[in-house]
Amino acid sequence: MQRFVAVPREGGGPPGLLARALQAAEETLGRFVVWPHEHAATVVCLWIAHTYVAKAVNASPRLLINSALPGSGKTVVLKLVTAMSKDGRMVAGTSPSALFRGLDAKADDPATLGIDEVDNLFKGDTSALVSLINAGWERDGIHQVSEVSSDGNWESREFRVFAPLALSGIDNGTIAGPLMSRSIAVTMMPISPEDADRIVPYRDRADKARIEEVRDHFRAWRAAMDEDWGHGYRSELLDLIDRYPKDLNLPGGHHGRSTQRWEVLIALADYVGGEWPSRVREAFEFYTEMENDFRVEDPGIELLRAIFHVFKFYGRDKVATKEIITAIRSYETIEFPGLDVTPWRDWDLTERRMSYILRPYGIRPKQMRVPYGGSSRNLRGYEYQDFLPVWGNFVPDLMSETATSAIGATA
Template structure:
């Protein structure tokens, strides 16, 4: 193996080799759930050295249903590879604001056990959530009063900073949508990693950190004006998240541009599949299944069918089955194609009798806007009204899967004395 170029004289072409070495370093100590995850984490490490080149910085979240899944170890390895890392398990909004408000000494924030801050037993922490969300964009600021007594003035302070997180369960939707999500799991018996020893391996990570920083200095100017081509279907918030990572991959060259785009599609698709959405969106999706081609259904029948759905909350909503009043209240937040609130209407049940119920045509616009497309297998024959509804939901294409590349050849173990 040829000796790595000196950080004092890096070349742009070294980028692919540096990223290969960083990925190999992660593979020594981390077991991630997919090839796409290794690609994303490696690119995220590199982008922390180039924050000022981008309009936004993606958060990266290592989440798992159970402890002991490697989340903390992932953050510990990232700590060795990123500039000015600050690893914590607890931080107040004031402390985080003061830590990131100086652009010249801006840290890479590594927030472990974040479920204790935003989990179901936490108190919400809206100030901290707002600060994390604002710091996603380079233009993000928080407003603080500066001065004494009545002479105070409102002054904006920058809060743009890279943030990696680890925790159990999920995070607030606003943070999830700004993040690359890596769903961690416990290692299987056949998945082996090296024991991590900070005294030995942290200096090795620092060697790679310095190589990343040196390479970043050679591509900084070109990345300031980079507009990478994103995969088809990647837009809006996912585009904000992935654009910096794909720009880094393009600058590195080699197999990284191809791998980055494949990983982007795979992880964005996976995040959508795991997105539980709000309780309102869950209700709309379940109603679409319950209608199953019917033009209209009575409220009583809807409530009965909702309660029978497996793995659904409607049989035990706040300790009791969903009621007609609760159904009407929740659907009233959405509107029909004519921009009128969705509400129950009278449906004739006999020559002189009627009961409250809902029409599929009233729900069609909300289904289109908020529910995922229906698969071909779930499509059913429909009346004229539901044929219109079904036409709104084209069959989703099968997404491409991230390419699997052979593991880069491991580099010789690095030590502190190996520093160039």
Template sequence: MVNSHSDGINTLADALDSITEWVSKYTVLPDAYTAPTLALWVAHTHVSTAFYTTPRIVASSPVAGSGKTRLLELIAGVAYMPKQTVNSSTAAIYRRINKALADDGLPPTLLYDEADALFGPRPTPQSEDMRALLNAGYKAGATVDRCEGDSHDVVEFPVFAPVALAGLAGHMPDTITTRAITIEMKKRRRGEKITPYRERTAYAEMAGVREFLTAWSRRAHDDMKTTEATMPHGVEDRPAEVWEPLVIIADAAGGHWPATARDACRSFVFAPEKRPPSTGVELLSDIRKVMGHDPDDDTALVPVDTIRTSELVEKLNKMTESGWRDVDSGRGVSPRFLSRILSGYDVRPVSIRDSLGSGKGYTTGVTYKHGKPFQSGFFDAWGRYLPTPSISEIGDNGDSSDVAGQTPQTLSPFAESVGDTSVTSSATGDKKVTENKPLNSTVTSVTDVTDFSNSGEGKTTEVPHPDDDIVTLIVNAATDAGGSGVGHGVIGKLVREATGDGSRALAVADEMVAAGLLDVDDQNRYYMKETA
């Protein structure tokens, strides 16, 4: 007798709950968010053409026998028109999609097992064609052109379709994983119990759910086309594209599902990066340690603003745990190697002056040539490319405004002033920069140095948060320094000690320069702007 999971399926929420329970019954999943995510993804395959994107599912694991194939089998039991592909050509795939759209108005759900074999370390023309097809098929309207018939008429074949892939970790192209929700599968521990899986029995259990989703998709499809979702705070750009279809479906289901979907979204999007970092990212991370700016290094010395190329090369090659001595065919880190890798992050060697005299080196901040930025410096690269806050650092409501003293991609007080001397006020908050005592230094009121555009006759200018505290810290430091100026390292250290993160310090300082509040010399020391 089949123990049905389809009894009492009257609403979309019922169907999603049933899929969640059913998937969890037959496989061990890495966390509590995976089964609800799979339920939402399965539902989206029944209305996929209502959305602009169709996120990929990637089931990954470091070793075989971790449940990846079982996950694809379970998806096949409830997804719309599942097609498990084995060594299919790209031509067969796009023709299959075209036929399904012509017959039923929806593309099939494509399931690829052992995808790591397809995307091996040595790409072939066939694997590159398949990768291009899977990448393009992520967005609605994508097509491939082929000549057909004796007259060689150009025919457009649509490639938009839901896709789930399974394979060993580390072999999936980044162009696919950045469009995907990656599920890190693990081997089952001794003692972890699941229900023995028999495909015929398991599929029969979900017959009612499949029938409900078929009927629901006909009713809901057009409404889904015009719906937009409010994404969790900090989920933007590509992650927002990936997750919006699932959040829209969760909102339509109601009950606990809107909150469950957003919790799952935050869990996946803000999860710590599990893939090995690229050479460039690893290099940036180690340079941050060498220069004393690593927030997680309690043993760090006083941070430095600049470092000679020769000193940086020597210190990197001495970091035996990072293996820099073995890079570049065993030659180790060299000035040429540094320049080649770091230039991709807009970090370039510049002329510096220190106790040894003049020389070439690197700096944490922006440098200028002929009045224009020449390179962005390490602070900008560290803030952009080193890991973002994990979910454990973000509040239950997803608001990361208290994480490291800033929200992701926040607008600084001077964002509208670059290249101009005016400052556009914002209504994002009622905070005013008045007095703040972040450390033991003498505090200078910002009231006397605001109103850069001369529009308020000495009145306190409202500066939108979260950068107003950073502005106050920089103004105080530059005022205390007087004619000697204040360097990058001091500014970064002050801001990091006061807010928990110094990654925005130099960006705000440079925006203050552009706004006419600070001056900066060729040694990247900041001074209060002299006033008449």
């Protein structure tokens, strides 16, 4: 995005317009949605706002609307968020080829995509589509493909795939860690009869005017921003975006993706002022504490942790898939130390599901000879060395010198 020389200006202007847009969005969403906690509305409203200035941000966190059970209102939230966002449209049954061409065409001022049933993307060989979703969260996200040129030769072509994405799906252990690490998840809960009486059922046609009114508020803010930029005014929002993350006022010294997901939301909150700066930081603390204490929001990371302890228990560099599943699902925690808190014990882990979950990390099972049942057998399994770089990136706290050398010494 073009940068301008800072020019002083008087008056409130765009921040006031954004404040009204956020208020309208929160009130309208509250008419149709029962939030699982007070911070969900903060996250969702600020996320909608960021879609209108996506061309100015460094990264666009994926908004993941998930739940463990159907009938929790995920699709309704996704429809509302997509409809309120900039140039939002729902995408169903798309192919990677169609998606990355569409994103590249709007890369200079990205549109917003809503993808329902995202959990199905991890149940088959859709690695290209999953890679596309993951790569496009940062401004320089590129998807490279090989195509046949007009003269019949193969040539490499790059597509810009940066865009805000809102996704929804059932999270029963199939949503992969790379997506989760780029997402802020709003986990919906089943609606009680009392809550059902409090909200209004959402209908696309009947409520179209109400949603359009909210969108008009955001469009008015974006138009005011465009006018300022056209006259050479440098928005305070751009200063905040450029200054973060090094000047983020967040507790705990967080860094990496854990903070990068929140940068634009915090910048918007500080830009609009009022109660939003404190609200977004309270939401950040809530999510951070939940992730640190439970970590169950990311089943893929939990699986990586569990497999680390399986390798450590067996003390060899090759372990059969059957051995991994037996260890993880066993309730004999004394026999398998380190697995006493894994949520996978209560989740349905099969060989196929484990393969799907590990695939986005670049880890695949292999045929190998391993000691099994008192003899050496040719089975499908996993190699320790394939997990090393993934553990280092996603669960670095496990990768102490003592832990890694212990396995290598007995491999």
